[in-house]
Amino acid sequence: MRDRISSASKVVVKVGSSSLTTPQGTIDVDRVDALVDVLAARRGVGAQIVLVSSGAIAAGLGPLGLAVRPRDLATQQAAASVGQGVLVARYTSSFARYGLRVGQVLLTADDMMRRSHHVNAQRTLNRLLELGIMPVVNENDTVATDEIRFGDNDRLAALVAHLTRADALVLLSDVDALYDGPPSRAGSRRLAEIRGPEDLVGVELGRNGAAVGTGGMITKVQAAKIATGAGIPVVLTAAAHAAQALAGADVGTYFHPGGRHPGTRLLWLAHATTGRGRLHLDDGAVEAVVTRRKSLLPAGVTSVEGDFSAGDPVDLCGPLGRVVARGLVNFDAVEIPGLLGRSTRDLGSELGPEYERELIHRDDIVILEAHQ
Template sequence: MAKAGRVVVKVGSSSLTTPQGTIDGDRVDALVDVLARRRLAGAQVVLVSSGAIAAGLGPLGLTARPRDLATQQAAASVGQGVLVARYTSSFARYGLRVGQVLLTADDMIRRSHHRNAQRTLVRLLELGIVPVVNENDTVATDEIRFGDNDRLAALVSHLVHAEGLVLLSDVDALYDGDPRRPGARRLSEVRGPADLEGVELGRSGRVGTGGMITKVQAARIATGAGVPVVLTAAAHAAAALDGRDDVGTFFHPAGQHPGTRLLWLAHAATGRGRLSLDAGAVEAVVERRKSLLPAGVTGVDGDFAAGDPVDLCGPAGEVVARGLVNFDAGEIPGLLGRSTRDLAAELGPEYERELIHRDDIVVLTP
């Protein structure tokens, strides 16, 4: 981590705000002090910051995080401006500028959108800007949400080809049990799933949506894409970036960089519908990594449009893959069980194509 030339740092709401939900200026400045030093030392830094909804609670006169989506979005609209203004003034102490980048999962799944997000982030880094990334809570709905910024940070680290990811929260490391109980043991490093056997993953945080579960899931996403991860408390940010092994938990990288869009499709997308496959189609898609043809589909469920993500299900209903479909839901029933050649002869050459091309399918089974 100490040698990473491009690093993504994620900080949670509880590490930035007071118990009343307002931004804690001292905490923001302390974090910026660490990130600015790393940036001025020559590294490129991307900050994924929660806190927009929490920052909006005070100005709106709310005493707790709202439960309904509309009020959450209203709080995010107010709070995002407060949050970025605070980061802008804090980084300005070091002569550094920030750029706000708001993302939705739906934006990242679609080919042209995710490429544009990647180009924007990389160009900001080239220009010496510190991107401040957050989910676009003002427009994201339940169907197109990342769900938490831990997962967003893992995906952003892959999007920008980061060399390290630091997840900061109000817990200083991953423990094998509740760290508030005597005898809980800190896990200094995790090399694979076997190291997590028997580990209790509870929730934490006062005003955020994440917890230790989401952080471990994020670490799996990032390390599976070849990005090493450190999980620790915001107070230990400097030590984590310095690569000290006496703080936090280090997750070793375990994979190579897969296609960026497929990573988003696997971890950021929610199927808008379902296609039921026969055994032969499952074997073709999962084992031989072939495109999905109408002949192997036995049923369709949901209301989706061409280009939307859909879940591909086996004969028993289990989800085996996810892909971007080439037809609207209403078109598919008339295509099922038929060859593309017959469909083209009857309906026209535009029907001589796959339901889902293999380049737009990610397999979800082991």
């Protein structure tokens, strides 16, 4: 079942901060070189590799004299600004041992949300691969705000895997696999494979406790869900087992792909965005949007929350407040209260033809099945 990993011609590999740095925040040269040795070997047999690497903020702690990861966003951004150069310089030097060049690609969630941005990101990554360059992708921590940040590189890696049409995703961390309980607890069992949500029932998903990272098992399982939902198999294991994982050996946890490649726009709307506001729907509108996959009309909306602009993502909620879908809204928040409960024909007659349209077109709505 792991032949899809060993035979993959294009692989996205994500490595976490704790696998690259010392607890003091400095880059661990030996760890970086060991990872590069593995990736260069896979490149040597003809595969294309995209490396999604954490570590910029962690690498900036030492030069800034910080003992622990800062909590405030401004200092995190300052650390990322210093550390990103350190990190990429280290990768450049290490890959140069094999005659390979790297190209830095910094992304924010906003780049995934806006069509012109994600098309450019896709074009850049594909061209780098065509030119034989090793893309090193990271979140652009120096400019990302709380509202538009991924928060961890696991989700970013899953989206990059979809963006590049990768054949496999390998998530590397300081934990060797997913367990059914805390790995340190006696009796906890490694889960060698996950075929679907039913295999995760009762599994305790806690943080890994890394002092310099932001992710944990929760984010890795969420990333695996994104990737496998797009038809991409995933292996989760420790960085020390990277070579075995890429070779298809029975290490870590293998997540079976469970879906086809969905439309890029809808995948990003579901996983790379957060709602800037909420539209509350009546039962009829929920049934039309979720079951019949229709556009959302003003007549089915009972109230609006938030401050958003036309083109922003908003969450669609049922009468009990559950989020059932997300979509890109066609009107500013301040305009919508005057439209509620009215037909588009009446609105067009009274306010003009630009109001004779849906609040959200069906092509811009993604159903969030986990919330139904």
